[in-house]
Amino acid sequence: xxxxxxxxxxxxxxxxxxxxxxxxxxxxxxxxxxxxxxxxxxxxxxxxxxxxxxxxxxxxxxxxxxxxxxxxxxxxxxxxxxxxxxxxxxxxxxxxxxxxxxxxxxxxxxxxxxxxxxxxxxxxxxxxxxxxxxxxxxxxxxxxxxxxxxxxxxxxxxxxxxxxxxxxxxxxxxxxxxxxxxxxxxxxxxxxxxxxxxxxxxxxxxxxxxxxxxxxxxxxxxxxxxxxxxxxxxxxxxxxxxxxxxxxxxxxxxxxxxx
Amino acid sequence: xxxxxxxxxxxxxxxxxxxxxxxxxxxxxxxxxxxxxxxxxxxxxxxxxxxxxxxxxxxxxxxxxxxxxxxxxxxxxxxxxxxxxxxxxxxxxxxxxxxxxxxxxxxxxxxxxxxxxxxxxxxxxxxxxxxxxxxxxxxxxxxxxxxxxxxxxxxxxxxxxxxxxxxxxxxxxxxxxxxxxxxxxxxxxxxxxxxxxxxxxxxxxxxxxxxxxxxxxxxxxxxxxxxxxxxxxxxxxxxxxxxxxxxxxxxxxxxxxxxxxxxxxxxxxxxxxxxxxxxxxxxxxxxxxxxxxxxxxxxxxxx
Numbered sequence: 150x151x152x153x154x155x156x157x158x159x160x161x162x163x164x165x166x167x168x169x170x171x172x173x174x175x176x177x178x179x180x181x182x183x184x185x186x187x188x189x190x191x192x193x194x195x196x197x198x199x200x201x202x203x204x205x206x207x208x209x210x211x212x213x214x215x216x217x218x219x220x221x222x223x224x225x226x227x228x229x230x231x232x233x234x235x236x237x238x239x240x241x242x243x244x245x246x247x248x249x250x251x252x253x254x255x256x257x258x259x260x261x262x263x264x265x266x267x268x269x270x271x272x273x274x275x276x277x278x279x280x281x282x283x284x285x286x287x288x289x290x291x292x293x294x295x296x297x298x299x300x301x302x303x304x305x306x307x308x309x310x311x312x313x314x315x316x317x318x319x320x321x322x323x324x325x326x327x328x329x330x331x332x333x334x335x336x337x338x339x340x341x342x343x344x345x346x347x348x349x350x351x352x353x354x355x356x357x358x359x360x361x362x363x364x365x366x367x368x369x370x371x372x373x374x375x376x377x378x379x380x381x382x383x384x385x386x387x388x389x390x391x392x393x394x395x396x397x398x399x400x401x402x403x404x405x406x407x408x
Numbered sequence: 409x410x411x412x413x414x415x416x417x418x419x420x421x422x423x424x425x426x427x428x429x430x431x432x433x434x435x436x437x438x439x440x441x442x443x444x445x446x447x448x449x450x451x452x453x454x455x456x457x458x459x460x461x462x463x464x465x466x467x468x469x470x471x472x473x474x475x476x477x478x479x480x481x482x483x484x485x486x487x488x489x490x491x492x493x494x495x496x497x498x499x500x501x502x503x504x505x506x507x508x509x510x511x512x513x514x515x516x517x518x519x520x521x522x523x524x525x526x527x528x529x530x531x532x533x534x535x536x537x538x539x540x541x542x543x544x545x546x547x548x549x550x551x552x553x554x555x556x557x558x559x560x561x562x563x564x565x566x567x568x569x570x571x572x573x574x575x576x577x578x579x580x581x582x583x584x585x586x587x588x589x590x591x592x593x594x595x596x597x598x599x600x601x602x603x604x605x606x607x608x609x610x611x612x613x614x615x616x617x618x619x620x621x622x623x624x625x626x627x628x629x630x631x632x633x634x635x636x637x638x639x640x641x642x643x644x645x646x647x648x649x650x651x652x653x654x655x656x657x658x659x660x661x662x663x664x665x666x667x668x669x670x671x672x673x674x675x676x677x678x679x680x681x682x683x684x685x686x687x688x689x690x691x692x693x694x695x696x697x698x699x700x701x702x703x704x705x706x707x708x709x710x711x
Binding site: 188191192193194195198199202203206209210326329330333360361364366367370371 | 463466467468469470471473474477478481482509511512514518619
C-alpha cells in the first residue's frame with residue numbers, strides 16, 4: 150500500500166508547493182508581526198492573549214480555507230486534466246489514489262501549520278520575553294486544529310468524489326458550520342421539549358462532525374490545561390470520522406464511471 | 409505591443425497610480441470631514457447582544473473578544489477628557505467583550521474604571537461598573553482582585569460601606585488573597601468614609617498595580633487626600649487662632665508668626681495653603697493637586 154499511496158501523497162504535496170500554496174505564510178508572518186507591534190499601542194493588558202488568540206485563529210482559518218478549497222479540487226482537477234486516466238492505468242486502486250491525495254494535502258497542511266507555529270512562538274517570545282509552562286497547552290490546541298483540518302479535508306474530498314468543486318465547497322462549508330453549531334442544535338431540541346424535534350436535533354447532533362470538540366483556543370489562551378482524556382478522545386473521534394468519509398468516498402469514487 | 413508602447417504604459421502607470429491614489433485619499437478626507445459629525449452622532453453597534461455575536465463567531469469568540477475589548481479601549485480613549493463626551497456604547501462593548509470571553513479579566517477591571525469615573529474622565533456609571541465586576545466574580549471566582557475592585561467601587565463611588573466591607577471580606581476568603589483584604593473589610597466596616605481608610609485603599613491600589621496609569625491616578629488621589637487632611641488641621645488651627653486673636657488668620661504666615669506653626673505648610677505640589685475670610689483653608693488656584701470628593705456626602709450618579 151505504501152508503495153502506491155506514498156508517491157501520490159508526495160506528488161500532491163509537491164503540486165501544492167508548486168502552486169505557491171505556502172505563500173499564505175507570508176501573510177501569517179505579517180499578521181503576527183503587526184499584532185505583536187500594534188496591540189500594545191492600541192489596547193490594554195491583552196498583548197499576549199491577542200498573540201495566542203490571533204495566532205491560533207489564523208492557523209485555523211488559513212488551514213480551513215486551504216483544506217476546503219484545495220480539497221474539493223484534488224480529485225476533480227485530475228479528472229478535468231485527464232491525468233487521472235494515466236494514473237489509474239498503473240497498478241493503483243482508486244481508494245489508494247484517494248487516500249494518497251488525502252495524505253498529501255494533510256502533509257501540506259501539516260508543514261504549513263509547523264511554520265505558522267514557529268511564527269506564533271517567535272511572536273510570543275517577542276511580547277513576553279520567554280515561554281511559560283502553560284504554553285505547552287498551545288501545542289495541544291494546534292494538534293486539535295490539525296485534527297480539524299484532517300476532518301475537513303476528508304469531508305471536502307468525499308464531496309468532490311461525486312460533485313463539482315462549487316457544490317463540494319458549499320456542502321463542506323455547510324457541514325462545517327453545522328458542526329460548529331452542533332451543541333446549539335442539540336440545545337434547540339432540549340429547549341423545545343417536542344419529542345419529534347428532539348429526535349431530529351439529536352440525530353443531527355450525532356450525525357454531523359462536532360467541530361466544537363476541537364476548539365481549545367479559549368482554554369489555552371488563558372493558560373488553562375487540556376485534559377489528556379480529551380486528547381485521545383478527539384484523536385479517536387477524528388480518526389473514526391475520517392475513516393468513515395474515506396471509505397464512503399472510495400466506494401463512490403470506485404463506482405464512478407470515468408468515461 | 410511594441411517595446412516603446414510598453415515603456416510608455418509603464419511610465420503612465422508609475423505616474424498615474426500614485427496620482428490616482430492621492431486623488432482617492434483626498435476625496436476620502438473630504439467625505440470624512442463631511443460625515444464625521446453625522447457618524448459620531450449616529451454611532452451604533454450593529455449587534456448589541458454578546459450571545460448573538462458569540463453565535464456568529466464560529467468558534468473564534470476569544471479573538472473577537474480581544475477585538476471588542478480593543479474597540480472599547482479605543483472608544484473610551486477617544487472620548488475621555490473631552491467636555492460633554494458621551495459614552496453610550498461603552499457598556500455594550502464591554503458587555504459583548506466579556507460575554508465572548510468571560511475570562512477576560514482585564515476587561516472587567518479596566519472596564520469598571522472606564523465606567524465608574526465621573527465625566528469627563530469616564531461614563532459616570534458606577535452602578536454599571538458594579539454589575540460588570542459582579543459578573544466577572546461570578547465567572548472567575550478564583551480571582552480575588554475582582555473582589556478588591558468591587559469593594560473599591562462600593563467604597564469610593566457608591567459610598568456603600570456595608571457592601572464594600574462585604575466585598576473585601578468575600579475576597580479575603582480566597583486562599584491566594586493578600587492579608588490586606590481582610591484588614592480592609594474590618595476597616596471599611598468600622599470607619600467607612602474616613603480619610604485614613606481612603607488613604608489605605610489608595611495606598612494598596614498604588615502598591616499592587618503594575619499599570620502606570622492606575623499608579624498615577626492612585627498617587628494623585630493620595631496627594632489629594634493629604635491636602636484634605638492638611639486643610640482639616642489648618643481649619644482647626646484657624647478656629648483656635650480666632651479664639652486667641654478675635655479674627656481668622658489671613659495666611660499661614662500669620663499662624664507661623666503667632667507660634668501656632670513650626671513652618672509654612674505646603675500642599676503635596678509645594679504650594680502654600682491660603683485662607684478665605686471664613687477661616688477655611690484651601691489650595692492656591694494654580695496648584696495641580698485635586699482634592700477627592702468628601703466621602704461622607706451622598707454620591708452623585710449620572711444616568
